[in-house]
Amino acid sequence: MRLKSHRRRLWIDRLVRLFAGFSAVVGIFFLLWILWTVVSRGAAALNLTFFLKGPAPPGVPGGGLGNAVLGTLILTLLATLFGVPLGLLAGIFLSEFGRHHPIGGALRFVVNVLMGVPSIIVGLFVWAWLVVPLGGFSGLAGAVALAVLMVPVVVRTTEDMLRLMPDTLRESVLALGAPRWRMVAILLRGARTGLLTGVLLAVARISGETAPLLFTALNSPYWPRSLLKPMANLTVTIYNYALSPYPNWQQLAWGASLLITLSVLALTLVSRIFLGGRKAP
Amino acid sequence: MRRRFFLGDRLLLLLSTTAALLVLLLIAGIFVVLVGHSRLAFQHLGLRFFVQHIWNPVTGEFGALPSLYGTLVTTLIALVLAVPLSLAVALLLAELAPPWLATPVSLAVELLAAIPSIIYGMWGLYVFAPYMAHHVEPWLQRTLGFLPLFQGPTHGIGFLTAGIILALMILPFMSAVMREVFQMVPAVVKEAGYGIGATTWEVTRGVILRYGIRGLLGAVFLGLGRALGETMAVTFVIGNEHRLSLSLFSPGTSITSTLANEFTEASEPVYLSALIELGLLLFLVSLVIQVLALLWLKRMERRMGAGP
Numbered sequence: 001m002r003l004k005s006h007r008r009r010l011w012i013d014r015l016v017r018l019f020a021g022f023s024a025v026v027g028i029f030f031l032l033w034i035l036w037t038v039v040s041r042g043a044a045a046l047n048l049t050f051f052l053k054g055p056a057p058p059g060v061p062g063g064g065l066g067n068a069v070l071g072t073l074i075l076t077l078l079a080t081l082f083g084v085p086l087g088l089l090a091g092i093f094l095s096e097f098g099r100h101h102p103i104g105g106a107l108r109f110v111v112n113v114l115m116g117v118p119s120i121i122v123g124l125f126v127w128a129w130l131v132v133p134l135g136g137f138s139g140l141a142g143a144v145a146l147a148v149l150m151v152p153v154v155v156r157t158t159e160d161m162l163r164l165m166p167d168t169l170r171e172s173v174l175a176l177g178a179p180r181w182r183m184v185a186i187l188l189r190g191a192r193t194g195l196l197t198g199v200l201l202a203v204a205r206i207s208g209e210t211a212p213l214l215f216t217a218l219n220s221p222y223w224p225r226s227l228l229k230p231m232a233n234l235t236v237t238i239y240n241y242a243l244s245p246y247p248n249w250q251q252l253a254w255g256a257s258l259l260i261t262l263s264v265l266a267l268t269l270v271s272r273i274f275l276g277g278r279k280a281p
Numbered sequence: 282m283r284r285r286f287f288l289g290d291r292l293l294l295l296l297s298t299t300a301a302l303l304v305l306l307l308i309a310g311i312f313v314v315l316v317g318h319s320r321l322a323f324q325h326l327g328l329r330f331f332v333q334h335i336w337n338p339v340t341g342e343f344g345a346l347p348s349l350y351g352t353l354v355t356t357l358i359a360l361v362l363a364v365p366l367s368l369a370v371a372l373l374l375a376e377l378a379p380p381w382l383a384t385p386v387s388l389a390v391e392l393l394a395a396i397p398s399i400i401y402g403m404w405g406l407y408v409f410a411p412y413m414a415h416h417v418e419p420w421l422q423r424t425l426g427f428l429p430l431f432q433g434p435t436h437g438i439g440f441l442t443a444g445i446i447l448a449l450m451i452l453p454f455m456s457a458v459m460r461e462v463f464q465m466v467p468a469v470v471k472e473a474g475y476g477i478g479a480t481t482w483e484v485t486r487g488v489i490l491r492y493g494i495r496g497l498l499g500a501v502f503l504g505l506g507r508a509l510g511e512t513m514a515v516t517f518v519i520g521n522e523h524r525l526s527l528s529l530f531s532p533g534t535s536i537t538s539t540l541a542n543e544f545t546e547a548s549e550p551v552y553l554s555a556l557i558e559l560g561l562l563l564f565l566v567s568l569v570i571q572v573l574a575l576l577w578l579k580r581m582e583r584r585m586g587a588g589p
Contacts, residue, residue: 013480016369020377023369028389030449034396034404041407089300097297107301109575110308116503116571117564118510120537121311124544124560128314151304181289208397211512211537215544235399239513242403257403261396268395272388 038254038261045255055221061248065256067223071139071232074224075217076207078143083150084199090151091158096184108159114152122148123212131216139224139231142217146209150202157198161191197274204267208260210235234260311564319558325551330558336523336539338547343555345562347523351440351535352563355515356508358444358529363452364501370452371459372485387460394453402517405446410437410518413445418530433528436520441529443519447511451504458503462496462581463489496581502574506567512537536563 049064056063090107098104126145131137165187173183188195213219218230219237234256241253322330326343333344370390374383414437425431466489474484490497520532521542534542536559547553 009480009483013482016372016482016485017377019365020369020373023366024373024386024390026366027370027393027449027452028386031389031393031396033408034400037404037408038400086300086303089297090304092293093297093301097294098301103298103301103305107305110305112575113568113571114304114308116506116510116567116574117308117311118512118537118567120510120512120540121315121560121564121567124540124557125311125314128318128557129310148307151307155304179287179290181293184293204395208399210397210399211541214541218545235397238399238403239516242406242517253403257400261400264395264397265392268392272391 035261038258042254042256042258045251046258050252050255054223055252056248058244058249059246063248063252065232065234065237065252067220067232068234068237068256069259071217071220071224072207072234075139075143075146075213075231075233076203078139078227079146079150079206080199080203082144083147083202084154086147087151087154087198087202088158088195091155091162092184092188094155094159095162096180096187107155111152111155115156118211119149119209120211120214123215126212127215134228136228137216137218137230138228139217140227142213142231142233143227145212145216146206149206149209149212153202153205154198157201158195161194161198162187164194165190193274197271200267200271200274204264204271207267208235208264210239214239315557315561315564319554319561322551322554322558326555330555334523334525338543338549338552341549341551343552345536345555345559347525348534348536348539348559349562350525351443351519351533352509352537354440354529354533355444355447355519355535356505358441359447359451359508360501360505362445362448363455363504366448367452367456367459367500367504368497370456371463374456375460375463376481376485376489390453390456393449394457398450398511398513399517401446401450401514405442405514405518409446410442413437413442422530429527430529433526433530435530436532438518438520439528439530439532440519443515443535444529446514446518447508450511450514451507454507455500455504458500458578459497462493462500465496465582466492493581495577495584499574499578499581502570502577506570506574509567509570510537510563512541516541536560 049062050066051064051069052066053062053064054067055065090111094104094107098107123145126141126148130141130144134141169190170183170187173186174180178186213233213236217233217236219240220230220232222232224231238253238256238260241249241256244250322343325341326333330343330345331349332346333342334346335342335344336347337343370386374387374390378386414435418431418435418437418441421431422435470488470492471484474488479487515535516538519535519538521534521538522532523534523539524531526533540556540560544553544556547556
């Protein structure tokens, strides 16, 4: 290695430290800029009408997005109902049955790959799989697409959290003569905080998703009535309204943005508190 | 009594294995469905699809080139900007910052990752793109305008704005993985470096970067995969025009934004099928990248596990 003067080495070191500090400042600066934009433009739109009324016809002032709020809640709830049991069971398989099984290794790999599949591709998949056979866009298809996005997160946290339970606990349950399913039930009870965190993270991941809903739930100006019809939801509404020429629609889009941002950040923070010092998946 | 226990166990094993197999089938299912639906376009257009730059639904000519180009250019801009920044953030969090500083900074970075794509899109379209058009792009044109990259009208809507927003979105993911890689390097090795009088940067460059190069590459690939598949933020600010242009100020399109924009309006079967073929292309590319990233990270972990 070429020798450099002490002064020069220290100077380079200081420069690198400065750049590291600068990078963190860049991240924080943009975070605050985005949050400030959303809060300052969206706060005025979030009133009682926003939650209680459906949208007004184009160009007519007034109206709210109550239908989309309800639709997003329904979609998220349904996705959780579909995705969490599936993810939980697959996670139990990974941690309790397939730890050294070839299927276990393959599953672990596929789950990691699924985490990185673009969400719009999941939308295409569900479109071909549910929308085409059922003959139209539907809330059901939207919920399934969101569920597919939730599954890998739930599988990973379930496996991680069950792995944290000590093997001595498993052995003592079995030694008492209890069947394996009782053992799993006891493990699940012990790991419930961690499991809840996994579910919260998964919900946080999907509640801001737009792309998978574009081809599945689509959007609707009406209140949700049937799961087999297109369903109103906040994120696609933001997309449609933001690009519309009507100022009151744009205003509603900002209100919806604020609502979505606040919910996602709150979910993330709560799951972080639950998680304590442990690392998120 | 025995029999009921037995039944419960059987049931649990059956259910959890079914769930595991279902998840495994998902990835195969996505592939099969995409291939099936893009067959029509492949029959009509063949390999022309990949090299043609015309995208005209009226005449039934579909070329993936502009979308591919847009995806590549925006992703490249994002990586060029985000890789050094996320390395620096990871270095700050893992090595330099005391806990009272590291905790809030890592929280902020985590929140940056949590902000939904569509919010980046809204902010990008209404706030950031005008800012780019009035301040950043004219300045770039004045100082670097001799390069073909920075010529042409400055609308603020185009490759550059999309790339910068993508950089912001992948920064948290990459820095989180890089931070873990940094922390995987055994303390003894780092201390040996400090012990012979190396500065923090020298230890970082000579020890940590060399030790963790595969892991860091894995992190970059994870970021790359995310940037490729990002949809809403790009759709809002890229302009959605099927054209090839060397200028970064120019509007264009990407695979994801073409899909988001045109899919529900596509009425012709060939049009729809061509869009799905675009999706298949994106799926395959991101699959390869994801698999490479995971293999590298895994090898890194194994090496660290066997290390001193």
